[in-house]
Amino acid sequence: MLIRDTKAGYGLAMRLMHWLMALAIVAMFVLGLWMRTLDYYSPYYNLAPDIHRSVGMLLLFLLVFRLAWRVVNEKPDDHELSRLEAVASHAVHWGFYPLLFALMVSGYMISTADGQPISVFGWFDVPSLIQGEGQEDAAGLVHEVLAYVTIALAAVHTIAALKHHFVDRSHILTRMWAGPPRR
């Protein structure tokens, strides 16, 4: 089993990161929507945001690692895509990195706007780096908008992958799930 990515397909590391982040980002979106509806006396009123902040910080570190991994590894071949598909696919894939980065940083900027750190499950603290007047409001708005944009882009990405799998009968989805085709 290959850890690194090759021309033939994604290695184990990238596949793990991909599916873990896919699952976590969708779960974080649902958690984020749900936690804002909680009643003040709900037992989850403090717990749900604690989990959201902690997972968010871990995802931010994973995202940075994933980008570095992506840069130093070979990109699996996309020759079977049409010209238009290749351009669109490129835009969506590279769009995800700055989008997710801005999403996670804006979330971090809400919680740390008054100089307090974010405690990641009580394991360690991520210190506050920037504080500004009204930062929690501005960052909150950005975070909310980017969350919807992320889910919209994820939907486009999912529909495209399913189209390649079921309509084009290509191995694009399989190689992200099971790795490079075996010979």
Next chain:
Amino acid sequence: MKLAFAPLALFAGALALAQPAFAADYVIDMKGNHASINFRIKHLGFSWLTGRFDKFSGTFSYDKTAPEASKVKVEIDTASLNSNHAERDKHLKSADFLDAGKFPKAVFESTSVKANGEGKAAITGKLTLHGVTKDVVIEAEHVGGGNDPWGGVRDGFTGTTTLTLADFGIDTAKLGPSSANVELTLNVEGIKQ
């Protein structure tokens, strides 16, 4: 040329000094921030949560020989709420509570002052908060006043009032019964104009 006006200025100054005492106008010292608007509200009925509004401005007129002629107007920037916890501030400023986006200003303007002696007074006025205007009474006290060390004249006051937030259309039911009222304390130092 400038000197030619000096006698005139002196004369004007002498005239001002000769005036009998009447209400002087003051501007609240926000430059040196010798003023604060603080609030406190009970958390779960277990403790007092305190916070303040960092931005506001105001003026008052005051004559210690005729305190009932005094007037005061204060305008508060509701988005400047600060309870030393960004996430809570964000929530308190949101549509759930103050709705600072829709109601960026809270204004208090006095309508009458009843002097109670010893520098104390009950200031009745209209408070506009969350788009709702209600009469409130501020129990005020003159703390001190006189010449400051830098050539100005200052007078300072402290005042308190208790608001029921539901009166202003702010729903606190979800915070529990102990958090229905908020106590406001205003400390202002005015510089005589």
